[in-house]
Amino acid sequence: MPFVVFIAPxxxxxxxxxxxxxxxxxxxEWDWIRWEDLRGWLVDYEIGYGSVMMSAHQQCPANDCSYTETLSVDNEGEHELTGLDxxxxxxxxxxxxxxxxxxPFSHKLIPWYENSVFMVALExxxxREWIAKDSTEIVADLxxxxxxxxxxxCNCTFPSNYIADIQLTCQNEVLIVTGKIIGTQEKESAGVLDDFEMWLSSRPTITAKGEELKLVQNESPENHFPGYIIIGVAAGVLIALVLAVLVAIVVVWYRQR
Structure with missing residues (x-):
């Protein structure tokens, strides 16, 4: 009787x-492991996943899994993840x-759902000193x-966790807020973005960390700065370039006001 040694794939x-x-x-989804790479019968698959705070790069950490489960080989190379934030x-x-x-493991980043990018400028x-103290609380409040x-x-339901990847930067006395609006089953992000822009056009006072913040305004007609900039669907948007242009506009506004 031949002696058979099974090893991991x-x-x-x-x-x-x-x-x-x-x-x-x-x-x-994935492709099955080739028979010659198995060195034994495939029993099941081990899958793990976890949330990551990543906006600057698109590579997964090697070990960042909050949830793990075993999948039957009957899954036929596909599986659905539910309950994601x-x-x-x-x-x-x-x-x-x-x-x-x-x-060995294969790794894959699953990005946000369909989304649009926004920018808001607040006085x-x-x-810099303000956001350095507790930016986490400020982001949550915004x-x-x-x-x-x-x-x-919109007179609709739109939870705060559908606003993602909020980043804070400062230019003189202006707080520049960028982020992503995630689309819902009822409305794509572009439609939600229209609602957001309509609300901002009413010049609301925005409260964060117990302080009231106003949209940037410039009363000089020849140097009008609207206080907010709405950017379209996020796919392919060069956010860094747009931010640089916005900062330049804010500098001009600040010096000439």
Whole structure:
């Protein structure tokens, strides 16, 4: 009788892909591991995923999984993730497993659902010192304020976690807020962006960290700066370039006011 030694798979599942099918779900697909790389019978798959705060790069950390589960080989190379947070990106890792254990993992970043980018400029003296104290609280308060403004305009449900990736920068006494608005099942992000712009056009006072912030205004007709800039659908938008242009406009406004 021949002696057979089973070992873990030598390669990771290939062509791992992942995409959001809604703001809270994602589809993951992969190719089966080749028989010659298994060195044994494939028992199941091990999948793990976790949220990541990543806006500057598109690579997953090696070990960043809050959730793990075992998938039957009957999954036929696909699986659906549910209960995702709309405002977060996720990293997924997948490995095949034989009776000897799991093989190496494939990793894939699952980005946000369909979204649009926005910018808002707010007056704030000593801006840098202010955001340096507790930017997390400021971001959370701004997300809630923007969400409430959208709901007041559209008369719809729009949770604050559908406003994602908020970044804060300062230029003199101006707080520049950038972020993403995530589309919902009822309305694409471009439509929500229209509601957001309509609310901002009413010149609301926005509260963050217990302070009332006003949109940047310039009463000089020849140097009018609207206080907010709405950017279209996020796909392909060079946000850094647009931000640089906005900063230049703010500098001119600040010096000439």
């Amino acid at each position: 030598q390669t990771a599942p290939s062509n791992l892909t992942g995409s959001r099918t809604s703001a809270t779900t994602a589809s993951v 709309p405002g977060l990106q996720y990293c997924v890792r997948l490995a095949g497993r034989t009776s000897a254990g799991a093989g 704030r003296p000593n801006c 997300a809630r304020a923007f969400s409430l403004g959208i709901k007041l305009t």
